[in-house]
Amino acid sequence: MARLAALIVLVIPGILAAYGIKLMRDTFFGIANLGTLPLGLQFLFGLALTILGIGFFAGFLLRRDRKNGRVSERFKEKQKS
Structure with missing residues (x-):
């Protein structure tokens, strides 16, 4: 169920970005x-x-890669003191 929720969370901004590209293309024409x-x-x-x-x-x-420790040093969060 969590994977389905994550998929929905990623699909909606993807659709909005695709619609934005369509609007820019239509403006060009x-x-x-x-x-x-x-x-x-x-x-x-x-x-x-x-x-x-x-x-x-x-x-x-x-955020997901930071949580799983898959980012390089420059993308890791700074420790708050």
């Missing part, structure tokens, strides 16, 4: 998907979705 929103704002919205989706995925993997 002049296709408005978000109604009357200007194309420049559509591109920025797509860029934000892409960065947030990929960032969440990368943070999730970094």
Whole structure:
């Protein structure tokens, strides 16, 4: 059950990142998907979705690898004194 929850947690940001890439691509070709929103704002919205989706995925993997001890020294958390 925990693996299914982890899969769902990773799939949702992946879908959002893919939609962000689609919005940026459609802006490049002049296709408005978000109604009357200007194309420049559509591109920025797509860029934000892409960065947030990929960032969440990368943070999730970094946290998991830190917990399992699979990261190099520069990615390990500093000891609080």
